[in-house]
Amino acid sequence: MTSLFCFKSNYLPCLCLCSAAAFLQPSSAQASDTELGGLLMLDLLYLDELYRGNDSSNSIESEIRRARLDLKHRLNNDWKAKLQVNFDAEESSAEIGDAYVRYQFDDASSMTLGQAKQAMGLERLTSSKNSTFLERSMISNAFGGERNKGINLASQNERYSWSLGAYELPVHEDSDDLNASPYAVTARLTWAPLAEIGKTL
Numbered sequence: 001m002t003s004l005f006c007f008k009s010n011y012l013p014c015l016c017l018c019s020a021a022a023f024l025q026p027s028s029a030q031a032s033d034t035e036l037g038g039l040l041m042l043d044l045l046y047l048d049e050l051y052r053g054n055d056s057s058n059s060i061e062s063e064i065r066r067a068r069l070d071l072k073h074r075l076n077n078d079w080k081a082k083l084q085v086n087f088d089a090e091e092s093s094a095e096i097g098d099a100y101v102r103y104q105f106d107d108a109s110s111m112t113l114g115q116a117k118q119a120m121g122l123e124r125l126t127s128s129k130n131s132t133f134l135e136r137s138m139i140s141n142a143f144g145g146e147r148n149k150g151i152n153l154a155s156q157n158e159r160y161s162w163s164l165g166a167y168e169l170p171v172h173e174d175s176d177d178l179n180a181s182p183y184a185v186t187a188r189l190t191w192a193p194l195a196e197i198g199k200t201l
Contacts, residue, residue, distance in 0.1 A: 035071075036070070036071055038069045039067065039068050040066070040067050041065040042064055042065065043065050045060070045062070064087075065134070066086075068097060078105075081100070081101045082099070082102075083099050097147060110153075119187070120145040148167040148169055149168045151166055152164070153165070160191045161188075161189070161190045162187075168183055
């Protein structure tokens with residue numbers, strides 16, 4: 001309930017402002033579009049009697065690894081918004097993932113305002129739909145950073161990318177350092193001296 005209230009109080013005004021900006025654009029620049037999507041990753045395990053010891057029956061077990069719903073809206077060619085809800089079957093709960101508005105300066109540069117991933121680590125930034133393994137590595141989970149509320153500026157082309165953001169960090173009551181700053185600045189820079197089809201360094 002608290003997360004939902006924070007979303008309403010922080011991001012709905014931003015969406016209203018973006019909507020107003022969209023209506024102020026010339027009619028020829030309108031390209032409004034709404035997309036509803038989702039993701040379901042289901043694990044299935046089949047065990048025959050060979051692996052069940054004295055039990056001669058077969059067994060099929062299943063588990064939901066990931067489940068989420070996405071709502072994406074493009075106000076026009078410059079403004080976009082996204083709302084993502086993640087479901088946890090084990091704890092029977094749901095939480096807001098991405099919740100942001102984004103302004104596209106051009107094809108390469110953008111500004112993001114709201115709750116989104118911090119630019120820390122390639123594996124962490126890669127969607128679970130495109131990752132090499134089923135789960136991210138322990139290092140990425142420990143140091144990769146979570147989704148936090150803030151503002152981010154980013155740009156990229158074929159050879160380089162950079163990202164700079166300022167975020168508000170959640171304060172945990174069981175933390176060892178209650179005097180730590182609730183804010184963080186995150187920066188990431190990449191450069192590929194060799195960037196060709198099938199060859200990247």
